[in-house]
Amino acid sequence: METRSATPSRVSLIFTRRARCAGEFLLSDQPSFQPSTKVIHSNRSYEKQSNSILFPIHQTATYIHESVGVTKGYGYSRGANPTVNALEQAISAIEGTAHALCFRSGMAAISTLCFALLKAGDHVILSEVIYGGTIRLFHQVIRNFGIEFDYVDTAKPEAVATAMKPNTKLIFVETPANPTMRLTDIAAIAEVAHKQPGVLLAVDNTFMTPVLQNCLDLGADISMLSTTKYIDGHNATIGGSLATHDEAITERLRLVRKTIGTIQPPFDSWLALQGIKTLPARLEVHCRNAGVIAEWLEAHPLVAKVNYPGLKSFSQHELAKKQQKAFGGMMSFELKATTEQALAFMNALKLCTCAESLGSVETLITNPATASHCDLSDETRDRLGISSGLIRLSVGLEDPKDLIADFEQAFAAIFGAKA
Known part of the structure; x- marks a missing residue:
């Protein structure tokens, strides 16, 4: 295989005509890729029969043996698929394993x-x-x-x-x-x-x-x-x-x-x-939007506390800067309100979706005390800082202006003139 050496200013995509058709990269090239390239191309392989750009779904339970005891590396989908x-392969590329x-x-x-x-x-x-x-x-x-x-x-x-x-x-x-x-x-x-x-x-x-x-x-x-x-x-x-x-x-x-x-x-x-494939691009927006929302919430007179590593007020902000490349899209916050008012505030939101998950394109909001941590006693939750009124927020990809407008209308609906 003929190769050319890569220069620091050029990410080398070195492959033969045959490999180029198959979409295969040399392993030696992949460490130079940035995360946005890795999730799309690193360790990538195409289906060879049709050269489909998307890797196909192998919805099969078992695989044909070429002869007795001889397979192409797959025998039964409980073991590998x-x-x-x-x-x-895509996950290993960003994990570095x-x-x-x-x-x-x-x-x-x-x-x-x-x-x-x-x-x-x-x-x-x-x-x-x-x-x-x-x-x-x-x-x-x-x-x-x-x-x-x-x-x-x-x-x-x-x-x-x-x-x-x-x-x-x-x-x-x-x-x-x-x-x-x-x-x-x-x-x-x-x-x-x-x-x-x-x-x-x-x-x-x-x-x-x-x-x-x-x-x-x-x-x-x-x-x-x-x-x-x-x-x-x-x-x-x-x-x-x-x-x-x-x-x-x-x-x-x-x-x-x-x-x-x-x-x-x-x-x-x-x-x-x-x-x-869009993970790095999505994370960039998640992080940017979360920063805007966290600062807005922290400045709101009805918000008692915001837990977000990107805030200077966060007690472990320096550690976050040390071991994280950015601060993520997750946060939690408490209102200056009763538990009933906090839950009513969540129910009043229209754009933010109340659901038990996180990390999606939609902004999701949940109350851990009644969802993810409902099995813990009230005493244990309080000791760990998971109060009955704590609100967890997974900031999505919507425009922060629209999310803030949703928060404002919910505050007004529940707290009236105080908002």
């Missing part, structure tokens, strides 16, 4: 992670502010297998170090935390974890994605994403992913996924594969 693999694995949901990814790496008698450290589904998994399922776990304020590395036990095997953190936006210093916690042999650090990076915060580069061992959110971006699929630089861990996760059947369906993978 070409369409799922195409999405995995050789491989990534996709699952039926974010919770399926976390469950597979636990089943693959933990056994009876092991100990896990969890962020004390974390997605309610993760809490439910550990309380209702994982503990039944004889696995211990403790919730720790992972924003304090010294607290994590104190919580470590001889049988600790996994530290699982979520940063920014859902829904308070509390941050964990990933590099600091990785240092704590790796002082004890055999301890792994996994990070739920759903709010940021690797485009805004590459937790593996910061020292984490495993990156987890709910691809339902920003990766898909259009509320069309349910999915999750895991990525790591450790090939042994990858193969263990692959084996357990195949065994318990948690692989993502091909159609969902195909839809997410279309969504990921």
Whole structure:
């Protein structure tokens, strides 16, 4: 294959006439790509029969053997599927790993992670502010297998170090935390974890994605994403992913996924594969819009507090600048109002949609106390800063002027002259 050397001013697209028709790039070219190019082109392959520009949906349960015991790498779709693999290649490109694995949901990814790496008698450290589904998994399922776990304020590395036990095997953190936006210093916690042999650090990076915060580069061992959110971006699929630089861990996760059947369906993978192509472009708008909305809310006389890492008033603003490339599209806030008034305010919104998800083109709003964290006691929620009136906001791609107008009419409807 004839090649030409790339210069710093030129992203080299080096391939033969045959490879150009197939849309294939040399692996050596891909590290020079920027994120917006990676999600479209890195590790990309076309269907060869027709040269369709979109990778096809391989909606099949099984595959023909070329001869007894000889396949093209696919035998049964519970183990692997070409369409799922195409999405995995796109995710691995932005994670910076050789491989990534996709699952039926974010919770399926976390469950597979636990089943693959933990056994009876092991100990896990969890962020004390974390997605309610993760809490439910550990309380209702994982503990039944004889696995211990403790919730720790992972924003304090010294607290994590104190919580470590001889049988600790996994530290699982979520940063920014859902829904308070509390941050964990990933590099600091990785240092704590790796002082004890055999301890792994996994990070739920759903709010940021690797485009805004590459937790593996910061020292984490495993990156987890709910691809339902920003990766898909259009509320069309349910999915999750895991990525790591450790090939042994990858193969263990692959084996357990195949065994318990948690692989993502091909159609969902195909839809997410279309969504990921616009991820960097969408995130740029999400971040810009969220900054405008956060500043407007903070200045409003009826808003008591805004939790958004991009605000200078946010207590961990400097850490956010250190480990995030931008501040994301997620925030939460509290009103100077009763819980009933806060919920009435949410119901009065017309453009913002009340729904249990995030990271989509539409602006979504929810009340964690009655949705994602409803399983927690009132006392626990209050201690963690998840009050009954806390409002979580996923800022979409609408014009901020229109979102602010929606907030203004809702304030006027509920608070009248005070607004």
